[in-house]
Amino acid sequence: MAEALRAAIVGCGRMGGTIDDEVQHTPIVLPYSHAATYAAVGGVALTALADTDGQRLAGFGERWGVPEAHRYLDYRELIERERPDLLSITTPATSHAELAVYAAGHGVRGIWCEKAMACSLAECDAVVAAVERHGVKFNLGTTRRWHPAVFALRALIESGDLGRLRAVVAFGGGPLLHSGSHACDLLLRLAGDPAVEWVQGSVEAGAAGGGGAAWDERSAHVPRDLAGSGQFRFAGGVMAYYLDAGPGGEFEVLGSEGIARIRNNGDDWELWRRGPRSGWDRPAFNPAPFPEFPRISRSINLLSDLRDAVLTGGDTLGNARVARAGTELALGVVESHRQGGARVACPIADRALYMVSK
Numbered sequence: 001m002a003e004a005l006r007a008a009i010v011g012c013g014r015m016g017g018t019i020d021d022e023v024q025h026t027p028i029v030l031p032y033s034h035a036a037t038y039a040a041v042g043g044v045a046l047t048a049l050a051d052t053d054g055q056r057l058a059g060f061g062e063r064w065g066v067p068e069a070h071r072y073l074d075y076r077e078l079i080e081r082e083r084p085d086l087l088s089i090t091t092p093a094t095s096h097a098e099l100a101v102y103a104a105g106h107g108v109r110g111i112w113c114e115k116a117m118a119c120s121l122a123e124c125d126a127v128v129a130a131v132e133r134h135g136v137k138f139n140l141g142t143t144r145r146w147h148p149a150v151f152a153l154r155a156l157i158e159s160g161d162l163g164r165l166r167a168v169v170a171f172g173g174g175p176l177l178h179s180g181s182h183a184c185d186l187l188l189r190l191a192g193d194p195a196v197e198w199v200q201g202s203v204e205a206g207a208a209g210g211g212g213a214a215w216d217e218r219s220a221h222v223p224r225d226l227a228g229s230g231q232f233r234f235a236g237g238v239m240a241y242y243l244d245a246g247p248g249g250e251f252e253v254l255g256s257e258g259i260a261r262i263r264n265n266g267d268d269w270e271l272w273r274r275g276p277r278s279g280w281d282r283p284a285f286n287p288a289p290f291p292e293f294p295r296i297s298r299s300i301n302l303l304s305d306l307r308d309a310v311l312t313g314g315d316t317l318g319n320a321r322v323a324r325a326g327t328e329l330a331l332g333v334v335e336s337h338r339q340g341g342a343r344v345a346c347p348i349a350d351r352a353l354y355m356v357s358k
Contacts, residue, residue: 005110005307007038008048008082010075010099011090012060015114015141027267029297032143034088034112035064037299043307048082050075075099079106085310089113093177093357097123100138104130110137110310112303115181117323121331121351124324131320137309139302139316140323142185144249146301148293149269150189153253153260156271156291157192163257163274165191167239171246175225176203176330177357180242182249184329185318187232187240190253193322194234196346199332201230204244222334222355230333242329259285331355 009016017035024030031037038046046064050072051057061071072078079087079102087108089099097118100111104127111131117140118124131138144150156162168190170183188194203226205217213223232240249265261270269290277284302318309316328346335353336344 002043004043004045005085005310006047006082007044007086007088008050008078008084009034009046009088009090010050010078011088011114012049012051012053012056013090016088016090017060017064027265029295031297032299034090034299035060037297037303038088039064040297041300041303041307043311044086044303048072048078048084050078076102076106079103079108083107086110086112086306093117093119097127100127101130104134104136108136110139110306112139112141112306113323114141115185116177116330116357117181117320117327119177119357120354121324121328121348122354124320124327125351128320128324137306137316138320138323139306139318140181140185140326141302142182142318142323142326143298143302144182144186144266145189145318146298146305147266148296148298148301149262149266149290150186152291152293153190153269154192156258156260157190157253157255161258162253162255162260165238165253165255167241167252167254169241169243169252169254171243171250172248173244173246174227174248175357176228176333177225177327177355179248180227180330181326183242183251185323185326186251187242187329188234188322188326190251191234191238191240193325194236194238196325196328196332197233197235198343198345199230199232199329199336199348200341200343201228201242201333201336202341203228203334203337205337217338220338220350220353222353225355225357226334228333228337230329230336232329232332240329242333258288260290 017033048070093116172183229244251262253260257274259272271288271290272285273288
């Protein structure tokens with residue numbers, strides 16, 4: 001039997017290993033956190049940890065069975081001494097690019113990075129360049145794309161069962177990078193991860209509530225993660241819409257012959273097919289069974305994809321270029337707002353816009 005890939009986590013917080021406690025009574029199929037997923041997936045083993053908070057590091061290590069000798073306050077020391085095959089980055093987004101670039105240049109073979117990928121497109125570009133230069137595999141922790149029902153839905157779309165794909169829609173709310181990363185990434189996935197042609201949108205940019213920092217709408221440094229709405233045109237003519245309204249985590253796929261709807265944050269999956277309806281003089285969309293799908297953890301699918309890519313040399317479903325594209329949607333909404341609501345061509349020419357996200 002081949003030796004397990006050695007994994008390490010930098011950032012011993014919520015997504016690192018405690019969020020499972022919060023969501024165990026929700027529709028999310030466990031495991032969800034990085035540590036719990038390493039414990040559940042074959043061929044990988046969690047062997048080292050790093051965090052700047054010594055007390056948190058100790059408690060996390062005890063919970064997940066990582067000996068004190070393999071716990072570090074400095075992620076650089078961890079990478080240089082432990083030489084992990086896989087690295088989880090579960091720190092705030094402001095440090096993601098620094099960590100990913102360092103890890104890629106120091107022997108790590110696969111990176112599982114929490115969202116958002118980074119806080120600017122310049123940082124995203126640096127991550128893409130580093131992982132591609134060193135042949136490192138990458139997946140972003142926008143786990144909705146790994147939901148088994150999304151695979152079933154994509155199979156319907158690819159088969160032509162829904163007719164010509166016209167639009168995908170996300171209903172959400174909350175910060176564009178922190179929460180919106182999930183929505184932007186799934187919009188891309190549902191559309192088949194196409195190239196993005198342009199972005200247009202607006203944000204809520206007035207005085208910040210809750211003690212947050214205000215933004216003057218001119219600066220390229222945005223001191224807080226803004227909420228907003230946007231529309232995007234994908235290559236091939238498919239339109240995508242992100243609406244800062246309605247319940248979060250709901251989506252629609254609109255085809256010429258069928259409509260799919262994701263409701264209640266992924267708990268309910270609906271399908272509607274075009275056909276006749278009694279008393280109507282035109283075709284309607286009638287309820288139809290959604291394809292059956294297995295109940296399996298999205299995080300297990302993500303990590304299995306990363307593990308297999310490292311072992312085989314193949315690509316990952318949420319690779320660094322895909323992750324950058326989703327980040328460009330989110331930051332593009334802000335850039336459009338900065339330009340008075342103008343339509344902004346992609347790739348966005350000015351990569352310097354920086355928006356602080358946790």
